Each structure stands twice: as structure tokens, then as C-alpha cells.
Amino acid sequence: MSEQNQFVREVAEKKYEFGFTTDVQTEIIDKGLNEDVIRTISAKKGEPEWLLEFRLEAYRYWLTQEQPTWGHLTLPEIDYQAISYYADPTKKSADGEKKELDPELVKTFDKLGIPLEERLALSGMAVDAVMDSVSVKTTFKEKLAEKNIIFCSISEAVKEYPDLVRQYLGSVVPYRDNYFAALNSAVFSDGSFVYIPQGTRCPMELSTYFRINARNTGQFERTLIICDEGSYVSYLEGCTAPMRDENQLHAAIVEIVVMDNAEVKYSTVQNWYPGDENGKGGVLNLVTKRGHLRGVNSKLSWTQVETGSAITWKYPSCILQGDNSQAEFYSVAVTNNHQVADTGTKMIHIGKNTRSTIISKGISAGKSQNSYRGLVKVGTKADGARNYSSCDSLLLGSECGAHTFPYMDIHNNTATVEHEATTSKINEDQLFYCNQRGISTEEAVGLIVNGYAKDVINKLPMEFAVEAQKLLSVSLEGTVG
Amino acid sequence: MKSEQQYIELYGEVSNLIKQKSCDIMNNVRDAAFASFEKVGFPSKKVERYKYTDVDAYFAPNYGVSLNTLEVKPSKYIFRLAESPIDLSAYYNTIADNNDGITALNTAIAHDALVIYVPRNTRAEDPIQVDNWLRGNTSTMVNRRVLVILEQGAEATIIMNDHAEDKQRFLTTQVMEIFCKDNSHLDIYEIEETTPLCSRFSNVYINVERDCTVKHNSITLYNGQTRNLCDVVLKGENSEVTLNGCAIAGGSQRIDNNTLIDHRVPNCTSNELYKYVVDDKSVGAFAGKILVEKDAQKTVSHETNSNLCASADARMFTQPMLEIYADDVKCAHGSTVGVMDETALFYMRQRGVPEEEARMLLKNAFMGQVIDQIQLQPLRDKLFVKVEKRFRGELEKCDDCRLCK
Amino acid sequence: MATPFWGSGGFMLEIKNLHATVNGKEILKGIDLTINDGEIHAVMGTNGAGKSTLSNVIVGNPAYEVTEGSITFNGKDLLAMKPEERAHEGIFMSFQTPIEIPGVSMTNFMRAAVNARRQAKGEEPLKSTDFLKIMREKRKLVEIDQKLMNRSVNEGFSGGEKKRNEIFQMAMLEPTFCILDETDSGLDVDALRIVAEGFNKLRTSETSAMVITHYQRLLDYIKPDIVHVLIDGKIVKTGGPDLALKIENEGFDWIKAELASI
Numbered sequence A: 001m002s003e004q005n006q007f008v009r010e011v012a013e014k015k016y017e018f019g020f021t022t023d024v025q026t027e028i029i030d031k032g033l034n035e036d037v038i039r040t041i042s043a044k045k046g047e048p049e050w051l052l053e054f055r056l057e058a059y060r061y062w063l064t065q066e067q068p069t070w071g072h073l074t075l076p077e078i079d080y081q082a083i084s085y086y087a088d089p090t091k092k093s094a095d096g097e098k099k100e101l102d103p104e105l106v107k108t109f110d111k112l113g114i115p116l117e118e119r120l121a122l123s124g125m126a127v128d129a130v131m132d133s134v135s136v137k138t139t140f141k142e143k144l145a146e147k148n149i150i151f152c153s154i155s156e157a158v159k160e161y162p163d164l165v166r167q168y169l170g171s172v173v174p175y176r177d178n179y180f181a182a183l184n185s186a187v188f189s190d191g192s193f194v195y196i197p198q199g200t201r202c203p204m205e206l207s208t209y210f211r212i213n214a215r216n217t218g219q220f221e222r223t224l225i226i227c228d229e230g231s232y233v234s235y236l237e238g239c240t241a242p243m244r245d246e247n248q249l250h251a252a253i254v255e256i257v258v259m260d261n262a263e264v265k266y267s268t269v270q271n272w273y274p275g276d277e278n279g280k281g282g283v284l285n286l287v288t289k290r291g292h293l294r295g296v297n298s299k300l301s302w303t304q305v306e307t308g309s310a311i312t313w314k315y316p317s318c319i320l321q322g323d324n325s326q327a328e329f330y331s332v333a334v335t336n337n338h339q340v341a342d343t344g345t346k347m348i349h350i351g352k353n354t355r356s357t358i359i360s361k362g363i364s365a366g367k368s369q370n371s372y373r374g375l376v377k378v379g380t381k382a383d384g385a386r387n388y389s390s391c392d393s394l395l396l397g398s399e400c401g402a403h404t405f406p407y408m409d410i411h412n413n414t415a416t417v418e419h420e421a422t423t424s425k426i427n428e429d430q431l432f433y434c435n436q437r438g439i440s441t442e443e444a445v446g447l448i449v450n451g452y453a454k455d456v457i458n459k460l461p462m463e464f465a466v467e468a469q470k471l472l473s474v475s476l477e478g479t480v481g
Numbered sequence B: 001m002k003s004e005q006q007y008i009e010l011y012g013e014v015s016n017l018i019k020q021k022s023c024d025i026m027n028n029v030r031d032a033a034f035a036s037f038e039k040v041g042f043p044s045k046k047v048e049r050y051k052y053t054d055v056d057a058y059f060a061p062n063y064g065v066s067l068n069t070l071e072v073k074p075s076k077y078i079f080r081l082a083e084s085p086i087d088l089s090a091y092y093n094t095i096a097d098n099n100d101g102i103t104a105l106n107t108a109i110a111h112d113a114l115v116i117y118v119p120r121n122t123r124a125e126d127p128i129q130v131d132n133w134l135r136g137n138t139s140t141m142v143n144r145r146v147l148v149i150l151e152q153g154a155e156a157t158i159i160m161n162d163h164a165e166d167k168q169r170f171l172t173t174q175v176m177e178i179f180c181k182d183n184s185h186l187d188i189y190e191i192e193e194t195t196p197l198c199s200r201f202s203n204v205y206i207n208v209e210r211d212c213t214v215k216h217n218s219i220t221l222y223n224g225q226t227r228n229l230c231d232v233v234l235k236g237e238n239s240e241v242t243l244n245g246c247a248i249a250g251g252s253q254r255i256d257n258n259t260l261i262d263h264r265v266p267n268c269t270s271n272e273l274y275k276y277v278v279d280d281k282s283v284g285a286f287a288g289k290i291l292v293e294k295d296a297q298k299t300v301s302h303e304t305n306s307n308l309c310a311s312a313d314a315r316m317f318t319q320p321m322l323e324i325y326a327d328d329v330k331c332a333h334g335s336t337v338g339v340m341d342e343t344a345l346f347y348m349r350q351r352g353v354p355e356e357e358a359r360m361l362l363k364n365a366f367m368g369q370v371i372d373q374i375q376l377q378p379l380r381d382k383l384f385v386k387v388e389k390r391f392r393g394e395l396e397k398c399d400d401c402r403l404c405k
Numbered sequence C: 001m002a003t004p005f006w007g008s009g010g011f012m013l014e015i016k017n018l019h020a021t022v023n024g025k026e027i028l029k030g031i032d033l034t035i036n037d038g039e040i041h042a043v044m045g046t047n048g049a050g051k052s053t054l055s056n057v058i059v060g061n062p063a064y065e066v067t068e069g070s071i072t073f074n075g076k077d078l079l080a081m082k083p084e085e086r087a088h089e090g091i092f093m094s095f096q097t098p099i100e101i102p103g104v105s106m107t108n109f110m111r112a113a114v115n116a117r118r119q120a121k122g123e124e125p126l127k128s129t130d131f132l133k134i135m136r137e138k139r140k141l142v143e144i145d146q147k148l149m150n151r152s153v154n155e156g157f158s159g160g161e162k163k164r165n166e167i168f169q170m171a172m173l174e175p176t177f178c179i180l181d182e183t184d185s186g187l188d189v190d191a192l193r194i195v196a197e198g199f200n201k202l203r204t205s206e207t208s209a210m211v212i213t214h215y216q217r218l219l220d221y222i223k224p225d226i227v228h229v230l231i232d233g234k235i236v237k238t239g240g241p242d243l244a245l246k247i248e249n250e251g252f253d254w255i256k257a258e259l260a261s262i
Helices: A002-017 A035-044 A048-064 A104-111 A140-147 A154-162 A162-168 A179-187 A429-436 A439-453 A460-476 B004-021 B022-040 B056-061 B101-108 B342-350 B354-372 B376-390 C051-059 C083-088 C106-120 C127-140 C161-171 C189-202 C217-223 C241-250 C253-261
Strands: A126-131 A134-138 A149-152 A192-196 A205-211 A222-227 A232-240 A248-256 A263-269 A282-293 A297-306 A311-314 A317-320 A327-333 A341-342 A346-349 A354-366 A369-378 A386-396 A401-410 A416-425 B077-081 B112-120 B127-136 B139-148 B154-164 B169-178 B183-195 B198-208 B213-222 B225-234 B240-249 B255-264 B269-278 B281-291 B299-308 B315-324 B332-339 C011-022 C025-036 C040-045 C062-072 C091-094 C103-106 C177-181 C208-213 C228-232 C234-239
Touching: A002 A205, A035 A048, A048 A179, A048 C091, A104 A126, A104 A205, A126 A140, A126 A149, A126 B004, A134 A149, A134 A154, A140 A149, A140 B332, A149 A154, A149 A341, A154 A162, A154 A192, A154 A327, A154 A429, A162 A222, A162 C241, A179 A248, A179 A282, A179 A341, A222 C217, A232 C127, A232 C241, A248 A297, A248 B127, A263 A282, A263 A460, A282 A297, A282 A327, A282 A386, A282 B112, A282 C062, A297 A311, A297 A341, A297 A439, A297 A460, A317 A327, A317 A354, A327 A369, A346 A354, A346 B354, A354 A401, A354 A429, A354 B281, A369 A386, A369 A416, A386 A401, A386 A439, A386 B315, A401 A416, A401 B332, A416 B315, A439 A460, A460 B240, B004 B101, B004 C083, B022 B299, B056 B198, B077 C103, B101 B139, B101 B169, B101 B198, B112 B127, B112 B154, B127 B139, B127 B354, B139 B183, B154 B169, B169 B183, B169 C011, B183 B198, B183 B315, B183 B376, B198 B213, B198 B342, B213 B376, B240 B255, B240 B281, B240 B354, B255 B269, B269 B281, B269 B315, B269 B354, B281 B299, B281 B332, B299 B315, B299 B354, B315 B332, B342 C083, B342 C103, B354 B376, B354 C103, C011 C051, C011 C208, C025 C051, C025 C062, C025 C234, C040 C051, C040 C241, C051 C062, C051 C091, C062 C253, C083 C091, C083 C106, C106 C161, C127 C161, C127 C189, C127 C208, C189 C217, C208 C217, C228 C241, C228 C253, C234 C241
Parallel strands: A126 A205, A192 A222, A205 A232, A222 A248, A232 A263, A248 A282, A263 A297, A282 A311, A282 A317, A297 A327, A311 A341, A317 A346, A327 A354, A341 A369, A346 A369, A354 A386, A369 A401, A386 A416, B112 B139, B127 B154, B139 B169, B154 B183, B169 B198, B183 B213, B198 B225, B213 B240, B225 B255, B240 B269, B255 B281, B269 B299, B281 B315, B299 B332, C040 C208, C040 C228, C091 C177, C177 C208
Antiparallel strands: A126 A134, A149 A192, A401 B315, A416 B332, B077 B112, C011 C025, C011 C062, C228 C234
16 A cells, blocks of 8 residues: 555656746736736736726626635635736846847747747647746747738737727626636736638647746736637647646636637647645646637537646636537546546537537546536527537546536427436456556556547647647556556 | 515414424424524525525415324324334434425424334335325415334335315425335335425435335426425445436426435445426426445446426426546436427328327327336326326316316 | 229329428429329439438428429328328328337327327227227238337337338228338348238229339339339439339439430
8 A cells, every 4th residue: 555655656746747947037026916916917018098997897896706616626715915916037128128038938848848939840830838927929920920810929919909809808708707707807917819810721720838937926817719700720728837835826718709600629738737646736727718609600619638737627618609500528637646627618509500519538546536517508599409418437546536517407499418427437357458468557547548538639639639648648647556 | 584584483483382282202303403494594596406496485475384183094004203102213303404494494393293114024015105185275384294114124115195186375395204224125106296386395315224125206297396305325235226206397387306316335226217398388407416425336326317398488407416436336327308309200190190199199108218117017007197198288187287278 | 974094083192393492402303293093103213312302292291391382182282281181191101211219109109090090080089909909900911020019119120120010000001192212221032022012912903102212123012003213303204114124224324314415
């Protein structure tokens, strides 16, 4: 038993390979949250008055709200005054304009496998790299601009395309949506902005890489994607953070607007620092992601591989408003040690003949708790709506938990909604079969879990799929003895 | 004024009278239960297990509280708690959850309890039938309390029929505590056939020990507003529990079933099958949780909830839940909300079966799957007929039905 | 009154300029077809030509929409009738893929169908004993196993059993006009023979039929009086039984070539 514990510890210690910190001069504002802090952030980013107002309104609303508590999710007490809400690792010249990239930053992203130099880039991928509160660099901007595609940090978009931002910001996730949405709306720092004009197929994958580096800071990502009529974009998001003993907060909002006949694919490989084997430290990943399928025949698919974070609270959702719109949610969530994942989706069917598919695979190990929580709602006018949900859980070890909480609210008699879920342990016959062929149990678990998650992994773009497969095996090392 | 207040005042006024009419075993816990009710009140829709029923609204009207003594025909296995030949204090109010406002209220004001007691190694040959008739000439609240005890090796089939007559409003609370000792076998049916003026809140708590088979069947054929809670705790190994339900709602009826099967020990099996047909403007809700605790290895559990929405204004809410803390388990649940099979409908019409008739046959077939599982053949046959009548609109005896329109 | 040259019963089924769509797509593009009492018509054609659409439109499947044209049956406007009313008029379709209806027993299903038809004709419903007696007789006639009668409609039936069950239902309902929609698909030769012989046994001198098929095979057993070729939503050729033989040997290409040359 103790031998196994030791092994688990070793694995836990070695396995988070992105736990290093970057020594770079970072400008961090004082800890604490009040209206002055919000004014400071807004001023530092040189924002227009309407945006400051937007932030302040959200902040005032947030003050009236309480942190949500439900089901299995027990958030640790978060001291919102002990967090710094703005950390900028980029150097500034005297006039406040950004200068050359600090070589340390370039090295950091290199180490994470995200080259910021275009000539080194993975084929067909443009990257927006965000460290702490600031977008460090966005690649291939010019090349994309040739097709009138806008891909930049949201801070830049506020300056360059204020009308677009003002039109859509908060239109999918209003600040009143929930506690963390209000907080994000008040203090959001950076994230990506994507606009694909009418009838354009984005020629490369767009990707944002989020890195938390500075100590005691919160990261408040804000991403906005607008895909205009008849267009297509595939967007990827990756995240890592250093190993720190205290919890770090990542409270994001992602809003996606999909117009007539447009299609958006959004993929996430989330590998925030999960905390150590005793549950100390780790990122609190409290995220509101939502897509609004406004147009007829629009499509949105969310694919996520969640392996990191101490706590994940995330329900990428779809509002299927356009007739014949289609939404998909594919998720693999792996939890180990003391991790808690509470994730799922909401599919809100409003338009006629709308379709949604939910495939969720939860894998729990160690002392972790892994829950699927989802809602399928079919409104009175959503004639012919269809949903199919399948939520499977795999348990590795006797101290973890796997839970399924689907809600179905059906207000239309022409809708067909199907949900199925299973929970089981890893198949021992399969394990033995692998063993007999000379494959170690450890390796066999990795193989089987990858097979189990294949339906979801297959939905990821190639580069990410390979990454995700590795991550799944690594995250589960030491779970079966 | 919140509706709790009138019950709090009522208790102040009549608690002495209730105590006089009642017996020690019930009076001993009465004040504590009342204190609990005062504290928690009626569950609001924010309480997860009550999110589909607005309890307050049903308790708000002014009802006369019935304090009639139970009419119990002398029988081998049935008696009033006050007349119990054995001490049942080890059972009464020991598994009912008085943190639930409705249970607490029932414990506080129920003055009489029905006991079904099957002694050790005894097989009750004939089904034990309990008929509850709601009648009266004024709006009446009835608080029914039932205690079912199957001693070691006992075996029984229990049928509880709920009927209502007259054009009166009735509000019923029921708390039933069921104890299944080692190696006992219980098959229990609760059949509601009341009127749209009736509201029912039933909380059933079942304790299952080793080597038992327990089947609980909840059948709502005709009603007003029904809320059934059924909590099962598996406390002994090698037991099997089945919860089946059949809910047919039309008009503006509401049926809300909420179940919890708690696997505390290894090697138990649970099955659950609930089917709903919701028509007109009715609302159906089903929430069923399978909880597998840490030590409950080798649990096998299967839960199915299938629903047919037969009209544009009908609503269905469903929430099948798995909460699992043991790894060596096989658990599955499935839930569907669907429409009638159009191809089957057309096939039948091509053979000359009129559309209405074809729909009726399909609804009947849909419910048949639950009725088929009833072991007691005379009851099964009777229910097949009743369900068909229900779908033909021939069961209602009131002014809300198609037949009388 | 002199008997008209086509027989005594007049036009049984008369289709004029029939256009129909499925999911907004036009499949039938102007069909004219007359079937008289006692006649067997075969409709042949390539996949997707509209053969099944034609049969489904005649029996009133709500998934198909008639956009133009008319269908009369014994002088009555068929398009104004519900599917069950058409059935009561004596129209029966043997489905290409008979539908499974879990939970509805064959006996209950047939009782509902037979009694609905009797009611439409102003007759009393059959007594249970009489009904079961008829079931038994017809079952023997088409050689269908009793055990299938205790099951749900078509549930767990093999392909051959399903087709035989269609013929059994035809026996129960005694239609005057039958549509056999690719009854031969998925059947081996023996099963095909049994089904065809069943049909021939049930047939009276007044019974007419429309037999939809890809192959001559079925027509060896059910001899057509007239053969139509349906291509792209239109009847492009009509002839005698020899037309079916020619198609069996040469396929449809020569007809397409003929059309192209016009």
C-alpha cells in the first residue's frame, strides 16, 4: 500500500511537466478589488469610457451576488482581496507602447511548444499567446488580414474594432449570467478576438495559448469569436500554469456568435496545474463558455480535453436559435489525486429542427470527483428538435467518485431527446489480455483509456489529438496498482 | 402569509386534542417533529428534490383537518398502531426524514397510524389490500401514516388503492416507513385513482436488509397533483430492489416522482423503470438518483425513464442521476422523451385502424412494459384494462374529462 | 347495358397527372395510370424512380405531399381521405419494410383493424370467439405460425415472416385493391413462392393489384396483365408481360436510350 502511495507521489511530482516559472520582469498591480482597481485596469489598457462603464456595472452587480454552491462543487473560500487583478510581463517603453518581446517570454512559450516566431510555427496554425493578463504576441495577423479575418487580442480589438466589440461583448454571456461571469466582466484582462467575415473559410487553425505565471494573480480571460454568414473557423485553446502551493484563479468568459450557414469548431486542451498529490495548490478553473447559434443552418462544436486544474467548473453551452442549427459537445475529463471536475453542457433548443449531440467521457482516479452536469432544454417552438446524450464514466480506484446529473426540460411534443449513461470500472479482461501480451498494467490502462476517449479525441485537430493522447496517459500514471 | 403559518397555528390549537386521540409512541416524537417543521417549513423550489413542485401553493388553501379514527377491519396482518400487540417504538419514525417539511408536518399532526406487520417466516398468502377512500362534504386534509414491517423470512404482497369521491378538494400527506428484515420479500403497489381536485404528497422510506427482494410500484392513473418521494436504503448484502412507476397525466394534472436508491453495502442490485404519458396541459417530472457509496462494491444498477409527450402543451422534466463512489460497479441509466412512432401509426392506419385508436394502442403498448412486470396476475389484468380505459377517457368521473364534456 | 370492353367494374383506380414531393423534393412528375377491376399491373423501375412514392401516395402516407393531380378509387376522391378511410375502401399495401410495433399484440391489432372496417361499413363488431375463429382460418390459409400471433406486431419476426404476415393481414382484411411494394425484396425463392401463392389464393376475379418490383422473379408467380416502366417520376413505357421479360434480360438502359432519342 505504502509502496503504491510512494509511486503515486513520484508520478504526481514528475508528471506535471509545465510547472516551471518564468523569470521575467512583470508589472503587477496591488492586490485587492474595488472600483479604483477596475479604473486602473481600464486605464492601463487605454479603454474607452463605455467599456469602463460596462466593467463597473458588472462589478456593482457582482457585489450583490453570492458564490454559487451546488451538488458536488465545494469551492474553497476565495479571498478576492488577496488576488492581484492585473499582471503584465511585457516591457514597455517610456510612452507605454510595447517594445521588443522579452527573450525570456519567447523561451517560455518555446518550452511549452508554442513557437512565437512564424517561421517555426506548426503548419497552418496562428497563435495568440497570453501570459497572465496580457497578450504577448499574435502570429500570422497580416496573413489573415489578407482575407479580412481579424485575429488579435481583445485589448487590441477594443482599440482597433470598437464597434464590433461593443456590439457583441456580453451579448452571449451577459454579466448577470452568474457570479463568475460578473467578476470576469468587471476585471477581464486579455484573450482573443476573432472575426471571420462573410463567406470566408479561415485558412488556418486559430489558437490561443494561456499561461499563468505570476504569483497571486488571477487570470480573467475574455474571448469573443464571431463567425459571419457562410464562414468557417476552427479555434484551439491550450492552457498551463506553474506549480504553486496556493490556488490560482482562472475565471474566463468565451462568447461565440455563429451566423447563417456558418460553422465554428472550438477545441480546448486544458492542462492547468492540478495541485499536488495532497490537493495543495492548483488552478481554480471557473469558466463560462457559450455559443449563440443565431443563424439558420449554423453549427458549433465544442471539444474539450480536461486534464488539469484543481477545480474545473465549466459548461460550454449552445443556444440553438437558428432553425436547423446543430450543436455538438464532446468532452473527456480526467481527474486524479484530489482534483474535482464538474463539467458538462447546456443545450438550449429554441429554433425548429435543431439538433444537438453530447458525448461525455469521465475518468476518475485517486481521490478525485468527476461529475457530468448538463441540461437539455427544448422550448415550446423548437418543433422537431433532437438531442442525443451519452455520458460514460470510468472509475480507476476505490476512493474516487463519478457522477452524472443530466437535466432534461422538454416543452415540445415533437422533440426527441435521448440520454444514456453508464458507469463502470476498467475492464479487467481487457487489462489481462494486454498483460498476457506483455503490456504492463500501467501502459495498458493508458491504452484502454485512450481507446475509451477515442470518440472525443478524434474530434480534435491532428496536432492537438496527439498532445491530448499523451496527456491522458500521463495524467493517469500510477492510478492502477 | 406563508402557508406554513396556518399549520403552525393549527398545531397550537389542536395539538392537545391530537395527543388525546393518539398514542404514546406517536406523541413521544410529535413535538420534536413539529419543531422541525417550524424550522424547515415547506420545501421551496430551490430545494433540489422539490424543484418541480411548488409545495407552498398546494398547502396554502384552507382545509379542514380530518381527525377520524382509521377504520380497520380486523385482519391477521393489519392493525392500528394504538392497538399494536407488540412494541413498535423501534420502528415508528426511525427512518422517516423529519428534515423534510412534509414528513415533519405529517409526524406532527398524524394521530393514527396503520400497521402492516408480517411475523417471522410467515407468508401472507393473499395480497393485503388497503383501500383509502377520500370523501367528505368540505375541503379536507388527510394525514396518513403507515408502518410496514416484514420480519425475517416474511413475505407479502400489499396493494394500496387511493380513491376519491365527491366534488371536494382533498389534500393528502402520506408518510410510509417500510422495514424489510433479512430474507423478506415484499411486493407493494400504490395505485392512485383520485380526481383533479386532489393533491397528494407521499413520502415513502424503505429500509432493506440482507437477502431481500423488494418491489415498489407507483401507479398514477388519475389525479390532480401528485408528488411521490421514495427513498430506499440498501443496508444488507445480496438484496434486490425494484422501483417501477407508471404515470398517466392529462388535463392540467401534475405528477412528480422523486426517487433515491442508496446502495450502502456490496452485492446489491437495483432496477428502476418509470414511464410517463403526458397529454393536454399536464406536467410530468421524474428525478431518480442512484447513489453507490464507497463500500458498495459489485453494485449493479439499471434505471430507465421513458416518456411520451402526447400534446403540444404538455411538459416533461426528467433527471436521472448517478452518484458513484465505488469502483467495481455496473451502473447505467437511460432517459428518453419522445414522440409517437409515426411509421407505426401510419402502418396501423393503412390497415384501417383509425388514427385515434392507433394512438391509443401505442400509448397502451408503451405503458404495457411497466404493467407487464407486475407479478400478481389478477392485478396485472385489471391494470391493463384500467390503463386502456384511462387512455380512452373512460376512467374519469368528473367534469374535467373528455367523456363528460 | 353493354359491358364495356375493360370489364364490368369500371375504373377501379384512376390516377391523373400526379405530382408528389418528399421533404420538398419532387419525386413524381405527372403520373397517369388506370387500373381496372381484376387487373394486375406491374410497375418496374430503377432505384429512386419513384415506385415507392407512388404506392405511399396512393395509401396516403403523411410523409408524402401531393402537389398536383388526382386519384380516384371507384369514383371517389382518394386524396380527400385519411389513410384509414382508404383502407376501409378496400385498399391494402404490403409494406416493403413492415413496421415493428412493440407492445401491441397481433391479435389486438387485427381486431382493431377488422372491427374499424366493419364499423365503417355499418356492421357490428365481431364477437371475440368469431374473430378468433377467422384468425385461425386465415392463419392456416397463408401458413403462418400460431406463435407469431402471440407476439407484438412484426417484433422479432424474420424477413420472410414479416412478409408472410403482410399476406396474412391481407387475408384478414379482404381488400379489393392490393399494392405489393417490393414484396420480393429480402425473400428467398421458397418464401417468395409461398407469399405469391398466398396472394393468388386470396385473389378473386375482382381483386386488382399493383405489383412493384425490380425483378421478373415475382412476376413468374403473380402474372401481370400490364407492365409499366417508371423512370424519374414518370411512366415512360407501358406494355404486356413480355416487357417485364425484356427488362429482366436487358435492363433499363435500352428504354433510357429510346427516351433520349426522342
